[in-house]
Amino acid sequence: MTQEPVDCRAVARRVEALLDGELDDTAADELRHHIDACEHCLEVADLVDALKRIVHRSCTGQVAPPALRDRIVTQITQVSYTRIEFHEPR
Numbered sequence: 496m497t498q499e500p501v502d503c504r505a506v507a508r509r510v511e512a513l514l515d516g517e518l519d520d521t522a523a524d525e526l527r528h529h530i531d532a533c534e535h536c537l538e539v540a541d542l543v544d545a546l547k548r549i550v551h552r553s554c555t556g557q558v559a560p561p562a563l564r565d566r567i568v569t570q571i572t573q574v575s576y577t578r579i580e581f582h583e584p585r
Contacts, residue, residue, distance in 0.1 A: 503529075506536045510543050 506529055512518050513526050530536045559567070 503533060503536055506530065507539050510540045511547070514544055514547060
């Protein structure tokens, strides 16, 4: 069975899912194999991994004050929209 070549753009879009363990074993193995063989994709994977580590390190340890959390949750759960209609001149 011959495998289709992996598109580097597809790797870039899926590397975060790979790092998060969200891919099945077959897809993860296929991406890892490509990343190991492709310098460009290895750099992309390393960059995404480094960025995820920075975000994780920067976002742990502090908790928003309860009043701020309540305001954020309230704003997130409220739904609002603006309807704009355009009419052709007659």
